[in-house]
Amino acid sequence: MEFFIGRYSYYLIAALLVVGLYGITWKRNMLKKVIGMTVFQTAIYLFFIQGATKIGATIPIYDPELGLDPVDYLNPLPHVMILTAIVVGVAVTGIALALLLRIQRAYGSLDEGTVIRKMREGR
């Protein structure tokens, strides 16, 4: 039982990852694919962030009462990585939306099948 309590966050993250992958692979609308990609990204963020936790530790800001024992502070490295990854993720979502606008302008639709059919017709 303790084994599962120590790993419940991994199971929730795996569920979120599968939901995101379902959105990417099975939705026909490309905007919904982008939403699935964002859910997938969020699962990755959560995986990194939960790897930084230490039971009984506080946020990685020096506290004079605690001293400098590494056991008392969370691991700062995943926080840094995800801090930058979130901003980069927003920028990448912006590019994806710009491409969607361009596709909508060129083919008049965001549906995967319609766009592929119109591409085949050489429009």
Added chain:
Amino acid sequence: MRIISISLLLLLGGVLAYASGDLPSRGDPQAPASVHVSPHYIENSLVEMETPNMVTAVLADYRAFDTFGEAVVVFTAALSCLLILIRRRREEEGDEGREGRA
């Protein structure tokens, strides 16, 4: 077809959940990720750069090269977003049906 795909996704979730058995338990202070380089950051950021916030110290000094790369990525993303959506005057004067393919 839909059944196969959904069962494949469920299989992936099961594999991930099974593989998590080898990962360290949540909140373990002795996890491998917490004993390699992060103790150095925690112990030395105050001494080496007078910065109590270790996240800032790692972000802008220990791993500044990484942050510089991320900054360039964000800038490139903004630039390419503009370039994708920019509408050139030549395209506008051409016929409406062919724009967007240039």
Added chain:
Amino acid sequence: MSLRFDSGLPEGLAGSAHRGMSRTYHSLFVDVVTKAMVPMIQVFAFYVIFHGHYSPGGGFQGGVMLAASIMLLRLAMGQEESFRRFPPDWGMLLAAGGTLLFAVLGVLPMVFGGNFLDYEYIPFLGAEAATRRYWGILLAEVFIGFLVWGALVAIYDALSGGGE
């Protein structure tokens, strides 16, 4: 620099005679609350950037908050008023300036014999190595903040069909 964008939406979806997301809501409450909130958001964002050494915060978070304040202006005031307060060209200028200054800050230690982004070697930032690193971190955070601010506003302007 004059850029032209098109939101790509059909005329019916775009709302009014204006194209894109340029429609203004003529509401007294929206105007007053926006005018009261935007300076406060921006002051708090600068606090987050400059106080990043001692509390949670830094360039990325403060830059996102600054960009959010500009987006609030754009949404609440419409194009003419918000473009007068924050012209659409400034987004890309801020982003490019932030990246360029960050790169200069990285190259500067190489001039004085150190490695890329090794603030310890910049002589005019302080007397001791730790002080130099402290000020180097602050400068890097400010440049990152400007970069994120400009980049997100530029992305928003491009997507919402601004800059016409």
